[in-house]
Amino acid sequence: xxxxxxxxxxxxxxxxxxxxxxxxxxxxxxxxxxxxxxxxxxxxxxxxxxxxxxxxxxxxxxxxxxxxxxxxxxxxxxxxxxxxxxxxxxxxxxxxxxxxxxxxxxxxxxxxxxxxxxxxxxxxxxxxxxxxxxxxxxxxxxxxxxxxxxxxxxxxxxxxxxxxxxxxxxxxxxxxxxxxxxxxxxxxxxxxxxxxxxxxxxxxxxxxxxxxxxxxxxxxxxxxxxxxxxxxxxxxxxxxxxxxxxxxxxxxxxxxxxxxxxxxxxxxxxxxxxxxxxxxxxxxxx
Amino acid sequence: xxxxxxxxxxxxxxxxxxxxxxxxxxxxxxxxxxxxxxxxxxxxxxxxxxxxxxxxxxxxxxxxxxxxxxxxxxxxxxxxxxxxxxxxxxxxxxxxxxxxxxxxxxxxxxxxxxxxxxxxxxxxxxxxxxxxxxxxxxxxxxxxxxxxxxxxxxxxxxxxxxxxxxxxxxxxxxxxxxxxxxxxxxxxxxxxxxxxxxxxxxxxxxxxxxxxxxxxxxxxxxxxxxxxxxxxxxxxxxxxxxxxxxxxxxxxxxxxxxxxxxxxxxxxxxxxxxxxxxxxxxxxxxxxxxxxxxxxxxxxxxxxxxxxxxxxxxxxxxxxxxxxxxxxxxxxxxxxxxxxxxxxxxxxxxxxxxxxxxxxxxxxxxxxxxxxxxxxxxxxxxxxxxxxxxxxxxxxxxxxxxxxxxxxxxxxxxxxxxxxxxxxxxxxxxxxxxxxxxxxxxxxxxxxxxxxxxxxxxxxxxxxxxxxx
Numbered sequence: 001x002x003x004x005x006x007x008x009x010x011x012x013x014x015x016x017x018x019x020x021x022x023x024x025x026x027x028x029x030x031x032x033x034x035x036x037x038x039x040x041x042x043x044x045x046x047x048x049x050x051x052x053x054x055x056x057x058x059x060x061x062x063x064x065x066x067x068x069x070x071x072x073x074x075x076x077x078x079x080x081x082x083x084x085x086x087x088x089x090x091x092x093x094x095x096x097x098x099x100x101x102x103x104x105x106x107x108x109x110x111x112x113x114x115x116x117x118x119x120x121x122x123x124x125x126x127x128x129x130x131x132x133x134x135x136x137x138x139x140x141x142x143x144x145x146x147x148x149x150x151x152x153x154x155x156x157x158x159x160x161x162x163x164x165x166x167x168x169x170x171x172x173x174x175x176x177x178x179x180x181x182x183x184x185x186x187x188x189x190x191x192x193x194x195x196x197x198x199x200x201x202x203x204x205x206x207x208x209x210x211x212x213x214x215x216x217x218x219x220x221x222x223x224x225x226x227x228x229x230x231x232x233x234x235x236x237x238x239x240x241x242x243x244x245x246x247x248x249x250x251x252x253x254x255x256x257x258x259x260x261x262x263x264x265x266x267x268x269x270x271x272x273x274x275x276x277x278x279x280x281x282x283x284x285x286x
Numbered sequence: 287x288x289x290x291x292x293x294x295x296x297x298x299x300x301x302x303x304x305x306x307x308x309x310x311x312x313x314x315x316x317x318x319x320x321x322x323x324x325x326x327x328x329x330x331x332x333x334x335x336x337x338x339x340x341x342x343x344x345x346x347x348x349x350x351x352x353x354x355x356x357x358x359x360x361x362x363x364x365x366x367x368x369x370x371x372x373x374x375x376x377x378x379x380x381x382x383x384x385x386x387x388x389x390x391x392x393x394x395x396x397x398x399x400x401x402x403x404x405x406x407x408x409x410x411x412x413x414x415x416x417x418x419x420x421x422x423x424x425x426x427x428x429x430x431x432x433x434x435x436x437x438x439x440x441x442x443x444x445x446x447x448x449x450x451x452x453x454x455x456x457x458x459x460x461x462x463x464x465x466x467x468x469x470x471x472x473x474x475x476x477x478x479x480x481x482x483x484x485x486x487x488x489x490x491x492x493x494x495x496x497x498x499x500x501x502x503x504x505x506x507x508x509x510x511x512x513x514x515x516x517x518x519x520x521x522x523x524x525x526x527x528x529x530x531x532x533x534x535x536x537x538x539x540x541x542x543x544x545x546x547x548x549x550x551x552x553x554x555x556x557x558x559x560x561x562x563x564x565x566x567x568x569x570x571x572x573x574x575x576x577x578x579x580x581x582x583x584x585x586x587x588x589x590x591x592x593x594x595x596x597x598x599x600x601x602x603x604x605x606x607x608x609x610x611x612x613x614x615x616x617x618x619x620x621x622x623x624x625x626x627x628x629x630x631x632x633x634x635x636x637x638x639x640x641x642x643x644x645x646x647x648x649x650x651x652x653x654x655x656x657x658x659x660x661x662x663x664x665x666x667x668x669x670x671x672x673x674x675x676x677x678x679x680x681x682x683x684x685x686x687x688x689x690x691x692x693x694x695x696x697x698x699x700x701x702x703x704x705x706x707x708x709x710x711x712x713x714x715x716x717x718x719x720x721x722x723x724x725x726x727x728x729x730x731x732x733x734x735x736x737x738x739x740x741x742x743x744x745x746x747x748x749x750x751x752x753x754x755x
Contacts, residue, residue, distance in 0.1 A: 075587065099587045101558050101585050101587045101588035101591070102558075102560060102588075103555065103558050103585070105485075106485055106487065106517045107517055107518060109485045109517070110485070110486070110516075110517035111518070137659070137689070137690060138689055139688070139719060139720050142719070152635075153635065154636070155634075155636075155689070156632050156636040156659075156687045156689055157633060157635030157636045157638075157639055157687075159687050159689050160636055160639070160687045163687075180634065182480060182482040183480070183485050187483070207635070209634075209635050210638070212482055212483070213482075213483055234639070236638035237638045237642070238645065239638070239641035239644065239645040239651060240654075248499045248500050249478075249490055249563050276642075277642075277646070277741060278639050278740065279739065279740065279741060
């Protein structure tokens with residue numbers, strides 16, 4: 001067990017012929033991920049990394065019984081690519097692309113919600129279930145199989161914490177980045193709920209940062225659910241001054257949330273242990 | 287246990303809050319205050335930018351309570367969005383109003399002028415008592431004297447001459463908007479904003495428009511109508527009518543307000559805006575509804591669809607330093623923070639964590655600088671050049687957690703740059719991750735030490751800087 005991806009995951013890579021797509025497809029294959037096909041419109045019938053390339057997701061998915069997608073398509077075409085993956089019943093859909101317009105993200109997430117598709121990202125390092133499946137751009141070697149679920153808004157900071165967990169002898173069930181954009185498919189609470197139901201996951205590391213209110217919402221969820229598994233958290237950005245909001249509207253909609261202090265306070269009051277250095281997370285979970 | 291109180295102004299330590307130097311902020315006597323208890327991690331950052339006297343009072347309050355580390359933070363800019371390389375493109379008021387006019391949103395009769403002579407001509411065309419408004423992107427122009435009335439042609443000339451010679455918070459005024467002065471009976475508030483936690487656009491309306499709208503939202507949340515907009519179908523006419531009704535309008539005025547709201551939403555969609563805000567939207571003596579002020583922020587990620595605004599990206603943020611502008615041109619996320627420990631890292635979260643750690647070790651970060659993923663030598667060189675060019679940075683801390691970024695590449699880049707430009711400032715390097723053994727070897731062969739953990743590197747950097755005068 002793990003969440004969202006495992007040995008059974010058969011993924012297609014959208015944007016496989018681009019430089020990022022090709023490079024990371026190879027690394028995912030090297031990790032043992034079942035990448036069954038690639039899609040680049042107009043390049044159907046060719047091969048990339050020894051993987052057959054198709055013009056459309058539907059063809060690729062039906063021919064190879066794919067059940068997940070990872071997307072490296074450039075931002076201007078990303079909305080089309082995600083909607084195509086959702087339409088072909090692929091789930092989850094991992095969107096690595098950054099710089100997607102927020103209007104497109106809002107529409108993508110609504111379609112995904114209606115269809116029941118899990119979108120990871122956009123602007124995420126992806127997801128990894130150590131030893132089974134890596135759908136993302138993270139360095140595979142720093143992860144180890146185990147029982148800590150890791151959820152994060154960041155990239156390299158996640159690697160930092162995962163590798164410190166690994167060297168402390170704490171392996172991971174699944175690690176995923178929810179994405180750094182304002183509008184993303186999963187929030188912390190969604191992922192905490194998945195980890196709650198996953199028997200392999202015994203404890204959780206949650207890595208937040210300033211901006212938005214995903215951490216505050218997670219704290220509310222933890223309190224409401226009387227969350228049964230221990231959670232340790234780190235919030236980056238205590239040294240950052242509070243920023244200007246988006247007009248008055250930004251302040252009205254956010255209320256008093258968004259700073260590292262409000263997040264840490266909310267998490268602590270929900271019983272989450274908060275580490276003040278990334279390296280302390282492992283100690284809090286031991 | 288002994289405690290220590292110090293006021294840390296980006297590197298200059300003062301012994302007491304009262305010795306906070308006058309120039310504690312980028313714009314002079316303003317700043318934020320960060321207060322941390324010396325014996326724990328509890329920190330407190332003032333929410334608003336404070337002036338010198340407020341900073342001192344605030345710091346004193348905390349001094350009486352045992353001991354705190356007090357840091358004024360010199361930046362008032364949005365680090366959380368900037369580190370994510372997200373910039374919102376602000377439109378000038380006159381640009382926003384031109385768009386509004388195209389979409390049939392009623393606005394005051396107005397014209398733009400770049401010289402006092404032009405302002406005079408604008409006044410003659412409008413032929414009514416007017417307001418002369420500085421066209422700047424920074425907020426707070428009213429308080430800075432950038433909005434003044436003019437009742438005669440000569441007054442229009444004089445006022446425009448005065449405003450056009452002004453600099454508002456570092457931004458030079460190059461245009462003024464000469465606009466018909468409208469007597470308002472009521473000030474309303476209407477905005478549409480991206481609501482990230484609900485993953486949709488949300489319409490916000492209130493009968494209590496004006497400068498105090500945030501306070502009203504805080505103290506009387508029931509006075510703000512919040513209406514979530516369907517992401518796929520958009521805002522329907524009946525929804526706008528319902529909202530107008532909630533604001534107490536009926537009959538012709540209800541229809542007029544509903545139509546204004548719908549048109550503002552159309553602007554939001556067509557221009558990929560993250561915010562369209564009219565505050566105030568006024569009701570005139572004769573009952574007409576007019577968007578007296580209008581603010582539009584565009585989503586920079588959408589500019590491939592709005593290419594005419596692309597050029598603006600380089601210059602639109604008026605309070606950027608020359609190094610920040612240079613970094614922006616090179617595609618680096620770089621923000622100056624006023625301290626003396628220069629920082630480079632890969633990944634926004636990791637760099638923020640590094641800043642936090644520097645502060646925890648009682649140091650002061652000089653900057654935020656994110657290389658991003660898979661940085662090549664050229665990019666690393668650009669980052670080094672920019673961070674080292676900041677005279678305030680007395681030591682450089684490089685924190686690399688190699689994922690896509692390969693440690694050997696980073697090591698080679700550092701050596702090459704050292705050969706090419708010569709680095710006179712001390713450097714502390716933390717290098718782990720992909721190809722770390724190779725990277726370490728390259729550095730140690732050149733007699734450059736590198737460290738294993740962030741903690742060690744941060745402590746070392748702060749130690750070095752404390753010895754540098």
